[in-house]
Amino acid sequence: MRNKTIIFFLLSAVMFAVASREVSSSRTTPRRMVNDSIEVAVDSLIRNIKPTTAPQSITLDTIGMDSLARAIYMHNKSVDDSIRADSLQRMKSNGIESPVTYSANDSLVYDAESGMAYLYGSSKVDYQAMKLTSDKVSIDMAKNTVTAIGTPDSTADDGQKGRPLFSMGKDEYKSDTMAFNFKSKKGLISGVYTKQEDGFLTGERAKRDSSGVIYIQRGRYTTCDAPHPDFYIALSRAKVRPNKDVVFGPAYLVVADVPLPLAIPYGFFPFSKKYSSGFIMPSYGDESTLGFYLRDGGYYFAINDKWDLKLLGEIYTLGSWGASAASNYRKRYKYSGSLLVSYQDTKTGDKGLPDFTEQESFKIQWSHRQDPKANPFSSLSASVNFATSSYERNNLNSMYNPQLMTQSTRTSSVSWSTNFSSIGLSLSTTMNLSQNTRDSTIQLTLPDLNINLSRFYPFKRKKAVGKERWYEKISMSYTGQISNSISTKENRILHSNLLKDWKNGMQHSIPIQGTFTLFKYINMSLSMNLNDRMYTRKVMRSWDNTRQTEVRDTTFGFHNIYDWRMSVSASTKRYGFWTPNRKIFGDKIQVIRHVYTPQVSFTYSPDFSTPFYGYYSSYQYTDANGQVKLIDYSPYQDEIYSVPGRGKTGMVTWDISNNIEMKIKSDKDSTGFRKISIIDELGASMSYNAATDFHKWSDLSMRLRLKWWKNYTFSLNAQFATYAYELDANGKPFVGNHTEWGFGRLPRFQGMSQNFSFTLNPEKLKKWFGPKEDRDNKETDYDDGPDTKIESNMDDDMERGKHAAKKNNLAATDDDGYMNFSMPWSITFGYGITMRENTYGKFNTATMRYPYKFTQTLNVSGNIRISDGWNINFSTGYDFENHALSMTTASLSRDLHCFNMSASVVLAPYTSYNFTFRCNAATLTDALKYDKHSGITNAVQWY
Structure with a gap:
């Protein structure tokens, strides 16, 4: 009796210890319990030892089971096998066609008598295409049903841990409580949540039929992906056909939890992909x-x-x-x-x-x-x-x-191109259209065919031996062009005549070049250009003394004209270095470099206006005063490629360019250096035509370019006239043949042009007036070395601050502990000024000068982001000619996450406004919108 008592207590202790132990998933081995019916993979399995009305079970640890528990398990195995066989027979008779695989991370309770299985902790159930995950799942094998529910958890985002997630094929639903029948494939859902294309659908109660259609009561449809949507359409009843559409009954719009008096009796949303x-x-x-x-x-x-x-x-x-x-x-x-x-x-x-x-x-x-x-x-x-x-x-x-x-101008183009790389030939054709909407003028080119043959070296040896010969450097190429164009009004384009109204022709160009080096330092280039033009008509002119008018006679046929010119140029580069005196300038400046680039060229072409070529002609006429005058013209001057120019050319052109840079020590790195541009370019050019007797010298052109700032380049172009003004017999000024050059006197200044653009933002203000460490980085405005700092983008700054605040759910703060204030903005100023001689003004005979005229343009544009989602943009300008504002616009936009609001107004030269409020999603962008605007004729008047 005593031995039986000891065995009873030992057995009770083992059963209590094993049943109460939480088994880790790492010690669990998946085990097949019923052949081809149920697969169970769990940490701990609780089985009934014998049929009872109340669950009396033990926990079997498949790895840590001692010999006594194993003996008890083998003793009752025959009872379990008979129960499982009865359960399997019931499931097959009820229509279970495939294995039901289920698992849980925490534990699983299986009642063999009733066929109920209870899963706890990240439970999973798979049956054919159905997949279900939830924190708690119960399976009734007798009724072929599965029920899932989440666990309340205040730390979870939606207040529940492990909410049921049901998926079958492409359909996926999340809910609070879910029941599903394996056999009928019907389900009952409480608190359903599903996504269909761009929209999200929720409902208090829903039923799913065998075809996958869901019937929802008291639902919500929205395209807002926030947990608490900014807006939704409240649906009293709805029918959802997954990936097809939603059909609903009476519905109304709710924005920011405020129901709006915008209701419809019925409607639908398509979801088809x-x-x-x-x-x-x-x-x-x-x-x-x-x-x-x-x-x-x-x-x-x-x-x-x-x-x-x-x-x-x-x-x-x-x-x-x-x-x-x-x-x-x-x-x-x-x-x-x-x-x-x-x-x-x-x-x-x-x-x-x-x-x-x-x-x-x-x-x-x-x-x-x-x-x-x-x-x-x-x-x-x-x-x-x-x-x-x-x-x-x-x-x-x-x-x-x-x-x-x-x-006022519209341009259009259609182009096609192909190339034959084996022979270096390419073909391209384009249709170009330029339209002026102010006077309805059209310039159309159809077609414009181009043929290009890449540069090749005709005298180059296929098997070169030794050094390259001088004639092997001679190259040539070919360019051909066929054009057909017209300039007319848009209402006449379809009534034009191809021969009479259109201009057409063909042009060939063959450049021949050769580049050589003389005395190791001089680069010399020789070139010759051959141009040929083919026209289908020419226009001869004469004077009719009877009618006192010019008569034009157009003849159609094949007409060919050509011209040629040759040139030779030489250029070199000279470098000069100057190291400042260390005692005077210190050791900050390392060296100053000056690059001097002179270039001289000579161009020659004969006079193609001589009778030998026949490109020009003339006729005489008698004016009203009885004077006989000679009019020179070219029969081809109105053609598409014009005509070779008049006069012989023997022009010598010189050009000088200077560049000055300074190398200094970097403030950031004691061993590093950076380069500063003092004068990026200072140059001048002029030419002398020895083949003409009048105005041999050209005007002097000068240019200056400075790069003292990183994002701005100062450029200035100026023109100086060589020849002075003279007065004719009537006292009217004209450009004579006497030069303005003299001792201590510069040529006549004709004018200059300059454009200035500057962008101001908080980064630049901080760099100028901020703490010392920020001002020390101002060298990056012009530094192009390896330590150059790239300014941040306004959008990037806003996103960086937003993520920093979200990281710890705390607002971003500065070094002093105060919350950072960020309002990115930028203002761009653009100013242009042109100074030129006003030849329409009053001529000053004392100074022999015309007055100068200034043309100015001023444009200002900017943007400011008040906060995340608020944007203000504006642009304006000033018209100095009319002393009035130019086109002035302002716009305000607000990103409401899933809605977008924008308002814009035009203040000059006319007034109008436009207000838009619409949904961002493509599904509802045309349905949920509000537009209010004014046209030009009924624009608002500002006083």
Whole structure:
């Protein structure tokens, strides 16, 4: 009896110790319990020893089990096997078709009699395509159901730890409580949360049917990804077809937890990832000259994944209407582009009255880009932006965009090129269009074909032996061009004649060059250019004495003219170094270097206006005073490539350039040096034409460029006239043949031009007026050495401060413990001044000078970020000619995380405003928006 008592106590102690122990997952070995039915991988398994009404179980540690517990387990194994066999038979009869795999990090309780399994701690259940994770999971094998729930946890972001996450295929749902049936694939969800494309859907209660459709009661739909959304659409009932759409009943908008009186009886949101066709809802409003309107409504055709089509229309109550077609196309690794064609019929005023006008206008935009990987030898690109001059004036969108209204020039181009790398030949053709919307002038070139042959050396030996011969350095190339162009009004372009109105021709250019070195220091270059022009017509002129008018006779045929010129140039570089006296200047300055670059060239070309060439002609006429005059002209002067110039050329040109730099010790590194530019360039050029008898000397041109600051270059160009003014018999000034040069007297100053641009921001102010350590870094404004500091971007500074504050959930502070205040801003000033002789002014006969005229331009633009999300931009200027402000605009934008608000105003030269408030998500950008703006005709008046 005593031995039995001891065995009973030992058995009880072992069972208590094993059952109460928390087993680590590292000591657990996955174990198959039922063949092909249930796979269990857990830390600790609790099994019933015998069927009872209340769970009486022990915990089996598969590794740390002692011999006594192992004996007890083997004694009861036959009982467990019979229970599991009955449970497996019930599950198969209820429709379980595949193994149910479940695991838990903490523990698992399995009741063999009722077929219930309880999982605790990061539990996972997998059945076919269904996956479920939760902190607590219970599985009823008899009813084929699984129930999951999270654990309340105040430290978690959403107040729960291990919320149930259910996924089947591509569908994924998060909830508070979830129940799912394996056999019927139906589920009941409480507090559901799911993401569909750009939107997030939540609901208090939801049911899932066997096809995956979810029925939600009291739901919310939003595109805001914040845990507490800034806005949402409250849905009384909704039906969700995953990856397709959401259909809902009565709904209203809630912004910042405030319900708004914006409700709809029903609606839907599409979620399809594929393109889908559908109607585009129009916008409505009124315009004082056009009336009430419906615009930007139509239909979208999702043709396929490579291209689409959008048809839009607009209609106004006073009779105006418009239509447009837009298409986007893209073929991966081949090409991409877009096309827009728009037509407008604008009617203003009352029909039958004098103020009634009707204008037809259209616009074509085409953008095409070829992928570089598509064809390395051929490419096609297009950038077409053509519109009639009345289109932007009549287009409602242009009224709210001052940039479109002030745009006076439009350019378009389409180009294609190919090359034959084996022979160095390339072909390219372009279509160029320049349009002036102010006077409706069009300049069109179609086509413009170019043929280029790369430089080659015709005298170079294939197998060179020894040194390179002088004639082997001679090279040549070829360039050919065929053009067909016209300049006319836009309403005449389609009625023009190809031969009479268009200019066409062909041009050939063959440059021959050779570069040599003389005396090791002089670089000499010889060149000769041959140019040939081919035209299809010429215009002969004569004088009709009867009608006292010029007569032009155009003849069509093949006409060829050519010219040539040769030149020789020599240049070298001279270096000078000066080391300052250490006793006077100290050891800060190491050396000063001066680079002197002289260049001399001689150019020669014959006089192609002589009768030998036949490029020029003349006729006589008698004026009203009876004087006979001779008029010289060229029959080809109006052609596309013009005509060779008059006069013989024997010109000598010289040019001098100077550069001065200083090398000093770096303030940051005692062993380092940095370079400072004193004068980046100081140069002058002039020429002398020995082949002419009048004005042999050209004007003197001087240039100065300074780089004393890192982000700014000062440049100045000045012109000095060589020849002085003289007075004719009537007392009118003209440029004579006497020079202005004299002892102690400079030539006449004709003018100069200078542009200045400067950007001011907090970094520069801190560098100038901040602490000493910041002012010491001001050398980086002009330093280009290895220790150059790059100024930070305003956006980067804001992001850096934001992340620093989020890192420890504390506001960023400075060295003194105060919270950092950051308001990034920048202001850019642009000033340009031009000084030139005013030949329309009054001539001063005492000084023999015209007065000087100054032309000035001033532009100011800037931006300021009040806080994260608030941005203010402005731009203005001053017109010194009209003594008024130039185009002045200001805009304010606010990023509301998932909403965006912007307001802009134009103050000069006319006034208008524009206010927009819309959702950022593409799904709701057209549905949730508010626009308020004024046109030019009904713009607000500022007093």
